[in-house]
Amino acid sequence: MSTTLSIFVVILLITLGITYWAAKRTKTTSEFYAADSQLTAAENGFALAGDWCSAAAFLGFTGLTALYGMDGAFYALGPLVAFCTVLFVIAEPLRNTGKYTLGDVIRSRMHTRTSLLATIAGTVVVNFAYLMPQMAGAGVLVKLLTGVPYDWAVIFVGIAMIVYVGFGGMLATTWVQIVKAVLMLAAGAIILVMILALVKGNPFTLFDNAEAKYGANYLLPGNYLKNPFDQISLGLGYVLGLAGLPHVMTRFYTVPDAKTARRSVVWVMFLAGAFFAGTTLFGLAASIYVGQDAIKAAGGGGNLTLPLLAQYLGGGKGTFGGDLMLGFVAAVAVATILAVVSALTLSTSGAIAHDFYANWLMKNKADPKREVLIARWAAIAIGLLAIALGILAQGVNVAVLVILAICVAASANFPVLILSLFWRRFNTGGVVGGMTVGLVSSVVLAMIGPAMRGADALWPLVNPTVVSLPLGFLGAYLGTILSGRDLENEKRFDDFSLQVHTGISRK
Amino acid sequence: MTRDTGTLEAAHASIRMLIAEKLKYLVPMTIIFMVGYIGLTILAGFAKGLMGIKVVGAFNLGFLLIAVNYVLSWVLAIVYVRVANNVFDPLAAKAAAEITSAGASR
Numbered sequence: 001m002s003t004t005l006s007i008f009v010v011i012l013l014i015t016l017g018i019t020y021w022a023a024k025r026t027k028t029t030s031e032f033y034a035a036d037s038q039l040t041a042a043e044n045g046f047a048l049a050g051d052w053c054s055a056a057a058f059l060g061f062t063g064l065t066a067l068y069g070m071d072g073a074f075y076a077l078g079p080l081v082a083f084c085t086v087l088f089v090i091a092e093p094l095r096n097t098g099k100y101t102l103g104d105v106i107r108s109r110m111h112t113r114t115s116l117l118a119t120i121a122g123t124v125v126v127n128f129a130y131l132m133p134q135m136a137g138a139g140v141l142v143k144l145l146t147g148v149p150y151d152w153a154v155i156f157v158g159i160a161m162i163v164y165v166g167f168g169g170m171l172a173t174t175w176v177q178i179v180k181a182v183l184m185l186a187a188g189a190i191i192l193v194m195i196l197a198l199v200k201g202n203p204f205t206l207f208d209n210a211e212a213k214y215g216a217n218y219l220l221p222g223n224y225l226k227n228p229f230d231q232i233s234l235g236l237g238y239v240l241g242l243a244g245l246p247h248v249m250t251r252f253y254t255v256p257d258a259k260t261a262r263r264s265v266v267w268v269m270f271l272a273g274a275f276f277a278g279t280t281l282f283g284l285a286a287s288i289y290v291g292q293d294a295i296k297a298a299g300g301g302g303n304l305t306l307p308l309l310a311q312y313l314g315g316g317k318g319t320f321g322g323d324l325m326l327g328f329v330a331a332v333a334v335a336t337i338l339a340v341v342s343a344l345t346l347s348t349s350g351a352i353a354h355d356f357y358a359n360w361l362m363k364n365k366a367d368p369k370r371e372v373l374i375a376r377w378a379a380i381a382i383g384l385l386a387i388a389l390g391i392l393a394q395g396v397n398v399a400v401l402v403i404l405a406i407c408v409a410a411s412a413n414f415p416v417l418i419l420s421l422f423w424r425r426f427n428t429g430g431v432v433g434g435m436t437v438g439l440v441s442s443v444v445l446a447m448i449g450p451a452m453r454g455a456d457a458l459w460p461l462v463n464p465t466v467v468s469l470p471l472g473f474l475g476a477y478l479g480t481i482l483s484g485r486d487l488e489n490e491k492r493f494d495d496f497s498l499q500v501h502t503g504i505s506r507k
Numbered sequence: 508m509t510r511d512t513g514t515l516e517a518a519h520a521s522i523r524m525l526i527a528e529k530l531k532y533l534v535p536m537t538i539i540f541m542v543g544y545i546g547l548t549i550l551a552g553f554a555k556g557l558m559g560i561k562v563v564g565a566f567n568l569g570f571l572l573i574a575v576n577y578v579l580s581w582v583l584a585i586v587y588v589r590v591a592n593n594v595f596d597p598l599a600a601k602a603a604a605e606i607t608s609a610g611a612s613r
Contacts, residue, residue, distance in 0.1 A: 070558070073573050074551060077544070080580050084540045087587055088533050204566050211565035219567055220559050221551035228552025235548035239541070262591060269584045277577055280570075494519045501525050501595075502603045506515075 003327030004146050011183070011335050015164065018175045022168035029358075029368045032169035032375055033100035033350050034253040041260045043178060045267020048251050050177030052079055052242075052272045053184060054340045055137055055303075056402065059333055061276065062309070063302025064224060065283020066295055069210075069217075071224035072283050074231070076276040078238030080269060085243045087265040092258035093421050096503035097496070100253055101347075102246050102417065103355030106431060108505070109420045109496050110489065115431040116360050122413045122435050123246040123351040128389075129405035130245070131344045131382075135390025137303075138337040144300050145307065145330040151391050158387035161342040165349065165379040170254060173342045180339040183332045185271060187310070188278050191329075194313040195285045206284040213288060230461055237403075237465035241410030244417065247347035258503055282309060289313075307333070341386065349378040400451040400462075404442060407465045411472035412438030419476050421500055424493040426476070427486040433479020438472030514605050521602035528598060532590050536583055543579050547572050 030036050039047070057079065065072025098104040106119045135154055142153035164172045199205040211219055225231045242248065252261045286295065286309040298304040307329045311317060314325030353375035358366035416434045419426040445464030450457040461467075499505045550558060551569065558569030 070551070070569050070573075073570065074548065077547075077573050077576055081540060081544045081576060084537075084580055084583055087584055088537060092591075204563050207563075207565040207567075207570070216559065216565070219565060219570070220555055221569060222555055225552075228549075231548045231552040232545065235545050239544060259596070262588060266584050266588055269581060273577060273581065277574075280573075494522070497522050497526065498518060498602065498606060501522055501529075502599045502606070504603055504606055506606065 003323045004330040005327075007327045007331040008146070008334055011179070011331055012160070014179060015160075015172075015176045015335075015338070018179070019164050019168040019172040022172035022175065026167070026169040026171055027372070029100070029354070029371050029375075031171065032372050033250075033346075033354060035170040035174055037254060037256050039174065039254045039260075039264075041255065041263035042267055043174065044251060044255050044260070044264035045271060046181045047174045047177040047254075048248070048264060048268035049185075049271040049275070050181035050336075050339050051248050051251060051343050052268060053181070053275060053336065054134065055141065055333055055337045057276070057279070058184060058336050059141070059303040059306050061279035062282045062286060063295070063300075063305040065280050066286040066290070066305045067292055067302045068224035069214075069219050069287075070221045073280040074221070074225075074234070076279045078235060079242060080273040080276055082238050082240075082242040083265055083269045083273075085239055086248075087262065087269070089418065089421070090243050090249070091252050091261045091265050093500045094249055094252045095255065095258045095261040096501065097421070097499050098249075098253055100250070100354050101350045102249055102413065103351060103359065105417065106420055107355075107359060108499070109426075109492075110428050110431060111492070112428040113360060115428045116355060118432045118435040119416070120351050120355045120360070122408070122416065122439065123355070124348060125439060126244070126405050126409045126413060127246060127344050127348040127351070129401045129408065130247075131341060131348070131386050132389045132393055133401045133405075134337060134341050134344070135386050136393040136396070138334075138341070139390055139394060140300060141303065141337065142334055144298075144304060145334065150394055154390040155387055157338060157341060158383045158390065160338050161345050161386075162380050162383035164338070164342045165345045165383070166376045169375075170250075170346060173339075173346050174254060176335075176342055177339045180332070180335045181271070183335060185275060187329050187332050188275050188282075190325075191282060191306075191310060191313060192278050195281060198285070198289070198313075203281055206281060206288065209288045210284045214292070218287075225462075227460055227462075229466055230463055233461055233463040233466040236469055237406045237410050237463055240414045240469060241406040241465065244409035244413035245406070246351070246409075246413065247343045250343075250347045250350065279306075282306060285309060345379050345382050345386070348382050349375045352378040352382075400446055400449075403451060403463050404446045407442040407446060407463060407468055408439055410465050411442045411468040415469070415472045415476045419473075419480075423480075424490050425480055425485065427480050427483060427489055429483025430476045430480030433482075434472050434476025437475025437479075438468060441468040441471040514608050518602045518605035521598060521605060525595065525598040525602060528594055532587075532594070536587065540579060540583055543576055547576060 026032050061076040064075055103116050103119045107116050138157040139150040139154040142148050143150050255261050286305045289312050290308045295305050307326050310325035310329040311322045315321035357374050358371045412435045416431050448458040451462045495506045560568040562571050
């Protein structure tokens, strides 16, 4: 425990140093929201890898694989495949059409206040649905890893993210992500080398030993996701939903041009992809060397698998090496949570200060100095709200909220973004229709499903994306058709296309 | 003014050409990764027996297909960057030059 705390204090001091450095370079709106769009492809690639590997990925994938075999490997694969969608259709158009937020893209296409409002709703709902379980998870994890009580852990995480975002804006958030991504990849590489040394360089031995210990069924699909449609829903939610997460989209505004955005996606695909593939081997190794019984006994629904594996590899409980490895992995896990909640806070503060205050309320005539000030206060308010929600969520099943966040991103944000970029007739009615139908169907179906109601579920799927995503597209289509043609908007589409594909806008 | 509109129309035409080129490459590439990945989730849901066929020791077809999906994503990413650099970027640059001479601001 004390090793974890001391390693974590070192990481915390580094990130606070970064925040101090970043705060001096964060004055204008462009610096606050987008690090002045001056990041390199490698920097943004590492930061994206940080965004992509939340604690759910870092700890969760390993735990799922250790306890349920192949289904854990499915969870790990999805986020990598999702980047094909991001690379092919999202990253470069976002860089070319937006300034700081998703709202910018929709606004520059539609030129209407209603469409902006609908987009703000999509961003805020997804971010809070994602933020709340992260806070609750932080409370549980920090308590398990360090012994700090739940409420204090949540308050601590909330204050740290307020400091990073409020003072350091995007520059601090980015570098906190980069530090965390480097530490995470280093931890992964060390663990991988140690595992390979145990099996004499032959990873297939892990599969053989796992089967020998738990039987062939362990290596088959369906141990975790029992309903086949849940498998498909998970797949769709990943491939299209992760592309609709606002805090990930924001990352593409931090680079100078489309080419850099493209290269940063390739960076993250190799960095995060290799790590995700690693978690499958880590999970199998943990099931063999730590054992499922010990993992279940440790609590946290399998989330302590990776720290326990690290402890085993370092020499076991009570040894210096074991304590050091456990402490290192646990500290990186806490850093992971801090980095991801900061990114969510920053993205939400952009939706409030930039989209809502500056562009909606002040009709694009806000004083930039005042806008930055409001963005900073928004970050503080969001942080305080997140602390309150995190404390209230103690003991509540928050897993449904993670599903909900990705489901809304896939069913509301994704259809609206794609149709805005590529469909000439798409109009404000379509934006409102897509957002509303996607949002409502996701929320309702998740609430009446087994994740929330258990055996009393009115509908069989934990993850409703397979139904709500087509509904979101349908809502966008019907909204467009029913609200009549907007010929001005259709005429502008040529110019908008020009901007989508070249980054040049005609004013 | 007439010359400007001419250049603007040329730029719009170039963009339409670029979009057609993008579709030519991206539609098949998207179909490949969607069929590869969503197909895998369908197999996992409905063809458990197939996924359990042993390939190397206990390493079964399911894990092999997962590994193939990793490699496929990486290969597609590299292919995309090459195509974007060699095919899309020159077309975008052409449209950009036309629109800039038509007097647009960046």
